[in-house]
Amino acid sequence: MTDTQGPQGDEGRGGQDQDQGDASHAPLSVPKxxxxxxxxxxxxxxxxxxxxxxxxxxxxxxxxxxxxxxxPEPAQIVPARFGRFVQVAALNAPPPGAVDGEIGAPLGRFGAFVRRVALGAPLKSTAIARERMRKLIALPVLSADALSSVAYGPEALLAVLVLGGTAGLAYSLPVALAIVFLMLAVGVSYRQTIRAYPYGGGSYIVATDNLGRVPGLVAAAGLMTDYVLTVAVSVSSGMAAVTSALPQLAGDTVLIGVLVIAVLLAGNLRGVRQAGALFAAPTYAFIIAVAALVAVGVYDAAGRDFQPVPTPPLHAVEGVGLLLVMRSFASGSTAMTGIEAISNAVPAFKPVSWRNARTTLSWMIGLLIALFAGTMAMVYLEGVIPQSQETVLSQLAHRSFGSGPMYVFTQAATALVLLLAANTAYNDFPRVLYLLARDNHAPRIFLRLGDRLAFSNGIIVLSVAAVCVYVAFDGKTASLIPLYAVGVFLAFTLSQSGMVMHWWRKRDRHWRKSLCFNATGALLSAVVFITAGITKFTEGAWLAILTVALFLLVTTRIRRHYDKVREALRLHPQxxxxxxxxxxxxxxxxxxxxxxxxxxxxxxxxxxxxxxxxxxxxxxxxxxxxxxxxxxxxxxxxxxxxxxxxxxxxxxxxxxxxxxxxxxxxxxxxxxxxxxxxxxxxxxxxxxxxxxxxxxxxxxxxxxxxxxxxxxxxxxxxxxxxxxxxxxxxxxxxxxxxxxxxxxx
Missing domain, CATH: 3.40.50 (Rossmann fold)
Structure with a gap:
């Protein structure tokens, strides 16, 4: 027997017209x-x-x-709360609280009771539309990764330039401007992707449709590597923000980080809407905190005619050259991770999904550029440099707010949004696994929806992988960053290259403008990917590249096995x-x-x-x-x-x-x-x-x-x-x- 599969069906297959609306039909388990x-x-x-x-x-x-x-017929079901929660009744007077595979066993019924208390009552399959997000919830949920990267992206950029001493730091603003341009170009490119793929156009779908199966799998490998690292980096950066304010917790960062991932796991197993409502407030608090920090900093700088504060004396340990600048550009570009999340999760929006997704993406890009540019401007004006004991954002908050309540608010908001930014990965990682399983590149267990209409198995796999990576690198952000840029910009490059092929083949209205936007995004993403792969190869980028290769090997072998089984199951005359x-x-x-x-x-x-x-x-x-x-x-x-x-x-x-x-x-x-x-x-x-x-x-x-x-x-x-x-x-x-x-x- 087969379980019901996910809710998105064949979304994104080819460039559908914009006015076709949403697709929320489950693929049929009986093949045609x-x-x-x-x-x-x-x-x-x-x-x-x-x-x-x-x-x-x-x-x-x-x-x-x-x-x-x-x-019972759907019309006969009396919902428990707002038409969303329904007890899973068995046929003909069942044991109470029975769920899939647990009827008739006392231990199973106890496990069902514990799961019901922890995760809530199961949802009807028809509730999938009601579990979609409106824009005010989708913005913090899907943008948390990108926006929170403002807390570590500028620091990663400066950590490379500081190796060149004062001369190296002089390149901070030009490199930041290049990253801002990259954000704008890639953001506009993904608006074209949503227009062409109104049912969800993640890197895997776009690359597979336009470049072929192997490029699609490579893009999926880059995405999934990025999502695992998103969880690990977000948690490690959040713990850095915590220890900047509370140094006495520095020895317990690994344990606390693992507990945070466990909380994220439980929150996401409860379903999309619950996770969104839970994680919306910290993101908005972080936006307010950084905006206030920049506003106060600019006001103070205006009092001294915007004269930059001199940086402490620095001793160069590396010559300033093109390689150093490119390494800082690649490191700082980690502030862009998470931009793709909205285009990949279009089906999670309320109707009309593609229009709401494009609007939300525009908000996210505008906020990301404003926060990143404002933070880099404050770094330049205040003469701040990276320190091992305190983050750059904490130093800026100290200078703007002192050690009062606003500093505590800023650090708390930063820590929460970093710890919860991993929720972006929890929304998209299971979706990519679902698409891979639908195409027979991953085990079919990832097609199943859990009680709360979430891809529970994919959520669990992500949590386990993130814990392993986080513990292996001792919860240190600096050690994780070199692995980070490779996967995400590999996916960006293949996705945007696929969009170039899409517009070239389709040639509909405004295709030249769209092709130009996507070609620019593909070129810039390729530059970052190649730069990160070469300059950070020995620092850990080799591990990300090896992971992509192993992923490609495993997924192709899985597809080969399923093809063999399907052929064996076909009815033959002999x-x-x-x-x-x-x-x-x-x-x-x-x-x-x-x-x-x-x-x-x-x-x-x-x-x-x-x-x-x-x-x-x-x-x-x-x-x-x-x-x-x-x-x-x-x-x-x-x-x-x-x-x-x-x-x-x-x-x-x-x-x-x-x-x-x-x-x-x-x-x-x-x-x-x-x-x-x-x-x-x-x-x-x-x-x-x-x-x-x-x-x-x-x-x-x-x-x-x-x-x-x-x-x-x-x-x-x-x-x-x-x-x-x-x-x-x-x-x-x-x-x-x-x-x-x-x-x-």
């Missing part, structure tokens, strides 16, 4: 049959009809009523097995009845002592009609016991597509389709089996599952272990047997 597979399904159905009893005979043989239990005898179901005997026979209770029904006393029912869960499922159906029917086929669909559209394929095959066996609107697969299965057991407690129900058996153990990670989950969940129920029909690939 091509002409060859439709013909093969008819052929298999004809062979079944030749050797199998009539469909009515199979239906008459059923010892139970298959039409038992269902989820794989059709024709039974040598007619398959006729044996009707199941009715349980004894009468006043002299006590009713059979569930808890004492396992009393059979001879084979004649066992009454069988085979239930075959099927997700799609392919080679493995057809073999399982043939196996179940060959036992000549009553058979009931069960399909769990996440939507009516998915159910209809499966029903069409089933009728094309011939409808030879009884079929029951259960619609599960909560993205759950195991819970509806178990609940339905419980309802059958309540009808006939004397039956022994055998659940027969198709199981893909991989050649190598690591391939098991790429497939859902449904049989094991069912066994664990059904262990407490009497007279339930779970078996599998292996299909080797």
């Amino acid at each position: 049959l091509d002409a060859e597979q439709s013909m093969m399904l008819r052929l298999v159905g004809r062979e079944w009809g030749r050797v199998s009893a009539a469909p009515d005979a199979w239906r008459r043989a059923l010892p139970v009523d298959p039409d038992t239990g269902s989820y 794989t059709i097995e024709i039974p040598s005898r007619t398959i006729t179901p044996q009707p199941c005997a009715e349980p004894p009845a009468g006043p002299e026979v006590p009713s059979v209770r569930m808890e004492d029904s396992e009393t059979e002592e001879t084979p004649e006393e066992i009454r069988h029912l085979s239930v075959v869960p099927v997700d799609a009609l392919h080679q493995a499922s057809m073999r399982t159906l043939a196996y179940a029917a060959s036992l000549q016991q009553p058979v009931l086929v069960l399909h769990v669909s996440p939507s009516d559209e998915d159910a209809e597509r499966f029903r069409e394929a089933w009728l094309l095959w011939g409808d030879h066996l009884p079929l029951r389709i259960v619609i599960s609107p909560y993205r759950a697969t195991v819970a509806p299965l178990i609940s339905y089996l419980e309802s059958l057991h309540r009808q006939r407690p004397d039956l022994t129900i055998t659940v027969i599952l198709p199981e893909i058996v991989e050649r190598h153990w690591w391939h098991r990670l790429l497939h859902s272990p449904l049989a094991g989950r069912l066994r664990r969940a059904l262990r407490s129920l009497p007279k339930i047997v779970v078996t599998t029909v292996p299909f080797h690939v």
Whole structure:
């Protein structure tokens, strides 16, 4: 069986017209049959009809009523809070609080209770639109990474120039102006990307569509490296801001940083809206704090006719040259990380998504330029240089506000926005993983939506990776910065190059202007990427480049495996097995009845002592009609016991597509389709089996599952272990047997 996949569907495939609106349809878990597979399904159905009893005979043989239990219609659901929270009810009087894979086990119910308390009640699939963000929430959520980089971008720039002494610092303003121009060019470029890809145009989608699969994977590798480092750098910079105000915490930065990542994990598992509301205030507080700092600083500088304060005496340890200036430019460009976040998360905006995303991007670019330029101007006017014990922003706040309440407010806002800026990565990293999994480049577990309509598995992977990187580099921002620029500007370069190809091919209205903007962004991004890769190679950039190469290797191998499995599952003429005898179901005997026979209770029904006393029912869960499922159906029917086929669909559209394929095959066996609107697969299965057991407690129900058996153990990670989950969940129920029909690939 397959779980419901993500909400974005095929957004961004090609340059859709702007007035098409939003796409929020979930991709169907039942694949559409091509002409060859439709013909093969008819052929298999004809062979079944030749050797199998009539469909009515199979239906008459059923010892139970298959039409038992269902989820309520959407109109019948009474929401708990504002139409968003809905208890996940099982079929036919379920155990309270049951969730996917946990019905029937006390430990599972306790885990469900803990998860409900920590993360909140599950949301309906139809709530995905209501979980989208308006602009005032999207701005701090998606811009936190870019805006908070003002706290460490200027410092990274100065940390390189200071190696050239006073002569090196003289280049701080020209380098800052070059970075401001880069921000403007890349920001305008991404406005063109949103216009061309109104359903989400991240680097992976744009590069894949216009440059090919391998450049798209390279762009995805750069993005995912950047997102992991975003979390690590944001947390490390936030801890630097904390220790600047509270030096006594310097020895506990690693532990505190890990705890902060754990809090981010829990907050994002609660869903988009909860994370947005939680993380909006610190971003706005940071904007206010930096704006006040710059305003007070400019006022003070006006009192001395804007004469810069002399910097402390500096001893040059490196000659001032082009290489030094380019290294500072690459380091300072880390202030641009996060610019792509809005174009990649267009589907997360409220309708009209693309228009709201472009507006928010413009706000972000304007704020980023203002804050960065204002901070660099204050650094120049105040003669501030980097220090190991105190950040540059803390020094500026001390000079503008002293050590009073405004200084505390500035440091607190800086620390919070840096610690929470990682939320940008938490919004986009799982989306990129979802797109990779949708294209069979990542395990399909990343297609699943959690209870709170968030890509929970991707969020967990990001948290684990960020903790590993943060701990490995001892929570030091200076050690992480060299890895930072490589991934993000690799993604920028490929994305903007893809947009150049897009406009060149499409050549619609204003295409020359758009091409010029994107070409400028691609050129400047390539300059930063090459500069960072060369000048910072020995400082750690080699690790980022190696990570991209390993990512490319792993994703291509995953795609190769899924292609192999898909080909093996396709129906082929040479794989059709024709039974040598007619398959006729044996009707199941009715349980004894009468006043002299006590009713059979569930808890004492396992009393059979001879084979004649066992009454069988085979239930075959099927997700799609392919080679493995057809073999399982043939196996179940060959036992000549009553058979009931069960399909769990996440939507009516998915159910209809499966029903069409089933009728094309011939409808030879009884079929029951259960619609599960909560993205759950195991819970509806178990609940339905419980309802059958309540009808006939004397039956022994055998659940027969198709199981893909991989050649190598690591391939098991790429497939859902449904049989094991069912066994664990059904262990407490009497007279339930779970078996599998292996299909080797």
